[in-house]
Structures are given as C-alpha cells and as structure tokens.
Amino acid sequence: MHRLIVIFFLLMFFSGFGQEQSIGILRDHKVKRITFSHHLGKYSVQADASTIGTLSSQQFVEVELVNGKLSLKYNTVPQGSFSRITIVANGNGTLAIKSKVPSVRERKYQDHFHISVVGGRMTIVNKVSMENYLCGVIESEGGGGRHAEYYKVQAVMSRTYAFKNKSRHKKEGFGLCDGVHCQAYHNMLRYTPEIRTAVRETKGDVLVDAKKRLVTTYFSANCGGEVCDASHVWNNSVDHVKPFIDTFCIHTRQATWTKRIPQWEFRNFLVKQYGYPIQDSVMANRIYTFKQENRKAFYIHPSLGIPLRDLRKKFRLKSTFFSTHPEGSEVVLEGRGFGHGVGLCQEGAMNMARNKFSYKQIAEFYFNGVRVKKYSKL
Helix, strand or coil: CHHHHHHHHHHHHHCCCCCCEEEEECCCCCCCEEEEEEEECCEEEEECCEEEEEECCCCEEEEEEECCEEEEEECCEEEEEECEEEEEECCCCEEEEEEEECCCCCEEEECEEEEEEECCEEEEEEEECHHHHHHHHHHHHHCCCCCHHHHHHHHHHHHHHHHHCCCCCHHHCCCEECCCCCCCCCCCCCCCHHHHHHHHHCCCEEEECCCCCECCCCEECECCCEECCCHHHHCCCECCECCEECCCCCCCCCCEEEEEEEHHHHHHHHHHHHCCCCCCHHHHHHCCCECCCCCCCECCCHHHCCEHHHHHHHHCCCCCCEEEEEECCEEEEEEECECCCCCEEHHHHHHHHHCCCCHHHHHHHHCCCCEEEEHHHC
C-alpha cells in the first residue's frame, strides 16, 4: 500500500504540469541550509521513496546539504538523508522560504518545489504556473503603481522570454533562473493585484517576427531619449531592435545623471587598459572631452578601441550615453538614461501607457517589425 501511495504521489507531481515553469530560485546564493514554512494552503512532503507528511498551519521542514546529500528535518524531527525532496501544493498553496546558511531575507512563492543536489550544490526549483510566475516577475521587475497597459506589455515580453528560453538552464536541473541572467523573480505577487489582471487579459500573447518566430525581448529602465543599437552592448545587431529617438522618456525620473571622477583615475584607466596615446599632444588635450549627442559605441573615436560599455562597468555608470568635460581636477560625466538602453524603455513605455497607447502599440513601437500573437497559434 505504501508503495502505491508513493507512485500515486509522483504521478500527481509529474503529470499535468506541462505548462508550468521550472525556476531555479536563490541562484545568487550557494544555499546550504533552508526552511520551507507553511503560509497558505496545504502541502505534501516527499523524500525519495518516503512520504514524510504534510505542511499546514505552523508546520515547516528544514533541508541541509551534508556530504552531498539532503538532510531533512520535519518540524525539528530528523528524517534522514535523501537525494531528492518534493513539496507539492494540494490546490493553491504558498510557502515562505528562508535560507539560513547563508542568511537571505525570507521570500514567498506559490505552487510546488523540488530540492536536489546538482554539481555538489543544493538546487531549489519552483515548479510554478505560468500565470503565477509572470505575476512575480512583473512585480519584481516593474514594481507597483503602474498603468494597466504597461503591465500588459511587460507580461507579453516576459511570457515571450519564458517560452523562448524555457530550457536555458537545463543542465543545472531547471529551465530559467530567478536573477537578471533570465528574469528577476524574487517573490510571488504580493502588492499589486492589477498585475494579475494584466497577465490574464494578455493570456497566451507573445511577440513574434514576420516569420512567426518568438523574438528576444530586451528592456532597460530609461534609454535616455534614444534606443541603443544592440551591437553597442553585445557586438551583434538584432533585426527587431533598431536605434531610434524616443521622446517619451526624456522628462522622467531617470532621464539624466551626473558623475564626477578624479582625472588621474580616469586617465590611468584609459592609458593602462587601452594604450591611450597620452604622449600625442593633440590626443592628450582631448582625453577628458567627449561629446555624444547621439549614441555611440566607443569613447572619442572607434580607432582608439575604448568601448563605452567598458567605461560604464569600470566606473559604475548608469548608462553609456554620456558626454565628458574637465572641471578642476575632475572629469564631469553628464549622462542620459539608466541601463543598456536596448529594446523597450520602461519609463518611456509607462509614459505611453499614461497617454492611452495600448500594450500592442507600445510593443510595436519599441520592437521593429514584431506583432503580438497567441502562442497557441504559432
């Protein structure tokens, strides 16, 4: 009878979840000890071929990585060491998850969980419905208080990304991760019910090119008034992401910025890293002066081989869209925008939504030659 229960449990877990997303969570941390505490609903806990019990009000399990195995405690009582642990919601459920080693702020996630050891590392996977996943992503990426049409376009972009990259981390035991390498997913939807409405009203909508292929979606906080060519960031151009002037974001919160850097620090970096010709009197006079009225890829001139993206990384700049001039013993950088500037500009899209543009119009404004289609019809 016990064996039949185990088989039934596993069938329940692995069948019918084809539309779920498999998300590796807490991937920025090498988790060694973690607790899963009941928050809402009811959960069943399975470890290898053993049924451990259920999680309901005030119950929890603790999992610790010990000598390549998962040591499990159920309500503080040791249960043994295992290779795999599954925690399955019986209906709608939510767990509070707290990494103890290292210490990470508590998070809450919906649906199901699978814990295993991959490459000597504890791997926690949230098996979550597409709707719940998108809601968590959009709130993590875009925050609250936005217009409904903005949430809709973010939902379409995030859904497109999820379908196109569903096996990106297959070798690590899951599909997508929870960090910026994929899409930020740091919690379930908690504060913004309008996001769930937007996800449901765009159900199945994705972005495709003229051949009905899923496109790669990019976005940044603010493009500074000009969307950036993808080749400036990743060396290769992208057909559906073209540079163009965007006036929807130029008067928003993150449209401009200023930073000051000591001249000696700026000069030493250019000379040591790129062999800037400081001995040349003409070039020496130009080293701190750079005008960028439209987006460029290189500092001063391409022949010098100084990518603006490298300067952004070195000096922790908000964007590569900046001009420079000397002032006293400093170099003053006057910049525009926040982020890489490729694809959709979030603050521009928010402004478009406030001005009654639909989510389809916003998507088609920022991505060249794309259309919104139902994934089921591709």
